[in-house]
Amino acid sequence: MAFDYDLITLGAGSGGVAASRRAALHGAKVAIIEGSRVGGTCVLRGCVPKKLLMYAAQFGDGLQEARGYGWQVPEAAFDMPTWATAKAAETTRLEGIYRQMLAGSGVQLVEGWARLVGPHTVQVGERQLTARHILVATGGAPVRDSIPGIDACATSDDLLDLQTLPARAAVVGGGYIAVEFASMLARLGVQVALFYRDRLPLRGFDTMLRTAAASALQAAGVDLHPGAAPQRIQRDGGQFLLVLGEDRMLAFPWVLNATGRRPNTAGLGLTLDAHGAVPVDDQGNTAVPGVCAIGDVTNRKNLTPVAIAEGRALADRLFGPGHQPVDLRLVASAVFMLPPLASVGPSEEEALAAGHRLQVFETDFRPMKQAFIGGTERTAMKLLVDADSQRVLAVHMAGADAPEIVQSLAVALTAGATKAHFDRTIAMHPTAAEEFVLMRQPSRTVPSAG
Numbered sequence: 128m129a130f131d132y133d134l135i136t137l138g139a140g141s142g143g144v145a146a147s148r149r150a151a152l153h154g155a156k157v158a159i160i161e162g163s164r165v166g167g168t169c170v171l172r173g174c175v176p177k178k179l180l181m182y183a184a185q186f187g188d189g190l191q192e193a194r195g196y197g198w199q200v201p202e203a204a205f206d207m208p209t210w211a212t213a214k215a216a217e218t219t220r221l222e223g224i225y226r227q228m229l230a231g232s233g234v235q236l237v238e239g240w241a242r243l244v245g246p247h248t249v250q251v252g253e254r255q256l257t258a259r260h261i262l263v264a265t266g267g268a269p270v271r272d273s274i275p276g277i278d279a280c281a282t283s284d285d286l287l288d289l290q291t292l293p294a295r296a297a298v299v300g301g302g303y304i305a306v307e308f309a310s311m312l313a314r315l316g317v318q319v320a321l322f323y324r325d326r327l328p329l330r331g332f333d334t335m336l337r338t339a340a341a342s343a344l345q346a347a348g349v350d351l352h353p354g355a356a357p358q359r360i361q362r363d364g365g366q367f368l369l370v371l372g373e374d375r376m377l378a379f380p381w382v383l384n385a386t387g388r389r390p391n392t393a394g395l396g397l398t399l400d401a402h403g404a405v406p407v408d409d410q411g412n413t414a415v416p417g418v419c420a421i422g423d424v425t426n427r428k429n430l431t432p433v434a435i436a437e438g439r440a441l442a443d444r445l446f447g448p449g450h451q452p453v454d455l456r457l458v459a460s461a462v463f464m465l466p467p468l469a470s471v472g473p474s475e476e477e478a479l480a481a482g483h484r485l486q487v488f489e490t491d492f493r494p495m496k497q498a499f500i501g502g503t504e505r506t507a508m509k510l511l512v513d514a515d516s517q518r519v520l521a522v523h524m525a526g527a528d529a530p531e532i533v534q535s536l537a538v539a540l541t542a543g544a545t546k547a548h549f550d551r552t553i554a555m556h557p558t559a560a561e562e563f564v565l566m567r568q569p570s571r572t573v574p575s576a577g
């Protein structure tokens with residue numbers, strides 16, 4: 128059978144674009160179908176605008192700190208409309224670059240919403256397009272039904288499009304999005320209350336990081352409500368009522384729903400798993416021959432660089448040098464709160480559960496920049512070392528520059544570094560990162576949980 132294309136990709140987000148361009152580089156005839164703007168969540172509604180808002184929030188801290196360093200800084204106020212206009216211009220610029228990159232690679236962009244109507248056939252509006260391979264890279268979207276009434280609340284998509292910030296806000300959830308936005312909003316002048324159902328935010332992260340996150344949020348003035356999940360959310364005039372119990376209701380003018388994301392699977396007609404994701408094997412194949420999937424729609428590690436790596440690996444397998452599996456065991460990730468958190472490798476709890484006997488190296492200090500101005504902000508670091516092999520299993524850090532530092536250390540861990548390699552590395556002084564090579568005595572040795 129002759130097909131219109133070698134590959135049709137559904138979704139022009141980071142993963143879909145990366146896979147399509149790599150496939151075209153290998154000589155494949157490729158079309159990518161997108162019903163919204165080109166660029167996907169990360170560029171348009173996620174990582175990029177979120178980090179630009181984080182920079183805005185960080186300048187507030189910087190202005191305060193500058194006074195301690197001798198600068199005479201007049202009172203300054205944050206102007207959201209200025210940020211919103213600049214953000215819109217920047218995402219439009221980036222979208223333009225994505226479009227140029229697709230065109231430059233010879234990938235044909237088809238604008239419209241796609242429906243999968245057969246293993247090799249896609250319907251876009253009135254058109255049917257066929258391909259030897261179809262790649263589903265449709266990403267995810269905020270969950271809107273986690274709590275009765277939460278569908279009327281804002282999501283991170285809405286927040287990043289605001290022209291003015293509310294004076295008070297409730298943030299519901301304790302994951303990446305909840306913590307990042309609670310931290311930023313508080314610095315931008317919003318009175319924030321954070322509601323999460325565990326004892327600490329960021330379930331799944333190392334306890335050191337979760338504790339540091341709670342302390343940093345509290346220091347920023349966020350009103351923490353651990354163990355608190357609204358049973359329902361009601362409209363009450365212009366307000367939202369968070370019903371925490373029949374005798375406990377709190378009213379807020381604005382609520383952020385940060386209770387997770389769900390794969391975009393409408394129109395695919397594929398069998399889904401219990402979480403609504405498209406199940407795939409370790410090569411990205413779905414149960415339907417000729418249909419593959421990558422990124423958030425598969426709900427494995429929902430991070431942009433993972434989707435990009437999966438997309439490129441898939442294109443290499445289908446049209447290039449062959450299968451190079453993507454190793455998801457040591458994926459570094461960061462929570463861009465202020466100060467940020469970053470991790471590579473398992474949490475202490477996960478490492479123990481996996482049967483490791485651990486040497487735990489920890490330090491906690493007030494960084495030089497803060498000590499000079501009498502600031503209270505701290506930096507915490509942790510190395511998890513397998514007591515038997517001496518391999519460094521994980522690096523965790525809470526504090527200024529944590530994502531930059533941990534990204535670099537992820538290379539050492541990927542290369543299989545042992546504690547002796549860290550000890551042999553000469554420190555770079557004065558930095559915070561040098562503490563990672565100066566921790567000589569374990570603070571604890573912990574038997575495995577097994």
Ligand code: NDP
Nearest residue numbers: 273300301302303304305324330356385386387388429461
């Ligand atoms: P997460 O899965 O990280 O967190 C969801 C949060 O919502 C959890 O705290 C969860 O609580 C809570 N929750 C879920 N259902 C309910 C409910 N019914 N009532 C109360 N609380 C509820 O999702 P996010 O939306 O924060 O982020 C989505 C994904 O996007 C992340 O997992 C990550 O992969 C990616 N992301 C990455 C970022 C980065 O790299 N910096 C930034 C933002 C997003 P509990 O823990 O109790 O289950």
